[in-house]
Amino acid sequence: MTRYKIEIENRIDAARTEATAFLRNNGFFDVAQYECDLDNPIHALFSQAKFLDISHKAYKHMAPALRLATYLVEDPRVLGWFHHQMQGTARPFGNKAYLSLQGVKQSTDEEISFEWRSSLDSLANVLTWRTGDIPDHAHTFLFPEVREAFLDSSLPFMSGTEIQRSKMLVRVHDEAMIAAGIAVKAEDERLLYRAGQGRFSPAIALEKFYPEYFESLPDDMSRLTEAQNEYHLCLQFLLAVTIVHELAHCLNVFPNIKCMTANAQLLDTHATKQEATIFGEAESGNSLERFLFGGRISFANLTLDPSWHELQDRTHTTLLIPAAKTEISRGQYDGRSYSSVEMHGRCYPVTALHDGYAKILLPLQWVADWFRKEHWIYERSFDDCLAPPAVGWRMHVEIPYTGDGDEEQHDVVRMEIFMDVKEA
Numbered sequence: 001m002t003r004y005k006i007e008i009e010n011r012i013d014a015a016r017t018e019a020t021a022f023l024r025n026n027g028f029f030d031v032a033q034y035e036c037d038l039d040n041p042i043h044a045l046f047s048q049a050k051f052l053d054i055s056h057k058a059y060k061h062m063a064p065a066l067r068l069a070t071y072l073v074e075d076p077r078v079l080g081w082f083h084h085q086m087q088g089t090a091r092p093f094g095n096k097a098y099l100s101l102q103g104v105k106q107s108t109d110e111e112i113s114f115e116w117r118s119s120l121d122s123l124a125n126v127l128t129w130r131t132g133d134i135p136d137h138a139h140t141f142l143f144p145e146v147r148e149a150f151l152d153s154s155l156p157f158m159s160g161t162e163i164q165r166s167k168m169l170v171r172v173h174d175e176a177m178i179a180a181g182i183a184v185k186a187e188d189e190r191l192l193y194r195a196g197q198g199r200f201s202p203a204i205a206l207e208k209f210y211p212e213y214f215e216s217l218p219d220d221m222s223r224l225t226e227a228q229n230e231y232h233l234c235l236q237f238l239l240a241v242t243i244v245h246e247l248a249h250c251l252n253v254f255p256n257i258k259c260m261t262a263n264a265q266l267l268d269t270h271a272t273k274q275e276a277t278i279f280g281e282a283e284s285g286n287s288l289e290r291f292l293f294g295g296r297i298s299f300a301n302l303t304l305d306p307s308w309h310e311l312q313d314r315t316h317t318t319l320l321i322p323a324a325k326t327e328i329s330r331g332q333y334d335g336r337s338y339s340s341v342e343m344h345g346r347c348y349p350v351t352a353l354h355d356g357y358a359k360i361l362l363p364l365q366w367v368a369d370w371f372r373k374e375h376w377i378y379e380r381s382f383d384d385c386l387a388p389p390a391v392g393w394r395m396h397v398e399i400p401y402t403g404d405g406d407e408e409q410h411d412v413v414r415m416e417i418f419m420d421v422k423e424a
C-alpha cells in the first residue's frame with residue numbers, strides 16, 4: 001500500500017482551494033457516468049401521494065434518491081440491521097438500552113423477510129412526509145399532529161420563544177399519546193404508559209431545501225454543468241441517506257414500541273450491546289448509516305468552516321465532499337484541547353479536540369455506483385454491495401479554536417488528507 005499525504009495550514013478559503021485541488025488531481029471527483037439508471041419500482045412509503053407538499057416536478061427529479069432508498073429498505077443483502085431492529089427486544093444497559101435477539105424465536109430468512117415486508121407496508125399506510133424549516137435535514141415525529149404543530153407554528157426555531165414552542169409541542173404530543181391509547185394521564189398530571197396498548201403513527205418532516213432544489217432543476221438535465229452534476233449527485237445521495245435515516249427512527253416505535261418507561265418517556269435503543277458500549281446516546285439513524293456505509297454520512301465542507309452549512313448554499317454549485325464519520329476516528333488525539341498553526345510569525349489556536357472532524361472521504365465514483373443497476377445485480381454478495389471505497393481517503397481538519405471568549409477571531413485551519421492506494 002502506498003500512502004500519499006498533504007498537510008495544509010492556511011485561511012479557510014485558501015485551505016479549501018488547496019484541498020480541493022489535491023483531491024481533484026488525484027481523481028477523487030472523477031465519475032464515469034453521472035446518470036442514475038436504477039429502474040426498480042419506488043416503494044409505497046415514497047409514493048408521490050405520501051409527500052404532502054411536493055410538486056410533481058420536484059418529485060420526478062427526486063426519483064433517483066427514492067429508488068436508492070427503496071433498495072436500502074428492501075434489498076435482502078442490506079436488511080440485516082432492519083431485521084435485528086424488528087426482532088430485537090430492549091435490554092437495559094446502565095441508563096441506556098440495547099436490542100437483543102436472545103430468547104427471540106428462531107425464524108427462517110423467508111419468515112423474517114415476510115414480516116419485514118408487511119411492517120413496511122403497514123408503515124406505508126400511516127407515514128406521510130412534509131417539508132419545512134428543519135434543523136438538521138429532517139425530523140421524525142411520533143404523530144402527524146405533532147409535526148403539523150411544529151411546522152405550522154410561526155415561531156422561529158432558535159429564538160427566545162423556543163421554550164414556549166417546546167411547551168406547546170409537549171402538550172400536543174401528550175394529547176396525541178392519550179388519543180392513541182398509548183398513555184393515560186395520572187392524577188398528578190403525569191403521563192403513564194399503558195404497556196402493549198395503542199400505536200404511534202410516525203410522520204416525517206424534511207428540510208424544505210430539498211424540494212426547492214429539485215424544483216429549480218431544468219427539465220433537460222443534460223444542460224447541467226460538470227460542477228452542477230457533481231453537486232446533484234451528492235444531493236441525491238444525501239436525500240436517500242436522510243430518508244432511510246428517518247425510517248430507522250420510525251422503527252424504534254413502529255410496529256412496536258421498543259422501549260418506554262413507566263412514565264411514558266420514550267428511550268431510543270442501541271442496535272447492539274457493542275454499540276451501547278462504544279457510543280453515548282442511542283441514535284438509530286446513525287446506527288443504520290454505520291451499518292450501510294461504514295460511518296455517518298456528512299459533507300466535509302461543513303467541517304472547513306463551522307458557520308458554513310451545506311443546505312444554506314442556494315447556488316447549487318458549491319462543491320460538496322462526501323465523507324463518513326466512523327468510530328475509528330475517535331480518540332486519536334493526545335488529550336490537548338487545542339494546538340496552533342504558525343503563519344507569518346503569528347500563532348493561531350486551532351482545535352484538536354473534536355473527534356468528529358476526522359473523516360473517511362467518499363470518492364464521487366463510489367457515490368455514483370449506488371445509483372447504477374450493476375451495483376445491485378443479484379450475483380453480488382453482501383460484502384461487495386457494502387464495500388468501502390477502493391482508495392482509502394481520510395481527512396482530518398482542525399478548525400479555529402474559540403477558547404474562553406477572549407481569543408481573537410480568526411479563520412486559520414489545519415488540514416491533513418491521506419490517500420492510501422492498494423498495490424495492484
Ligand SMILES: [Zn+2]
Nearest residue numbers: 245283285286
Ligand atoms: Zn437521527
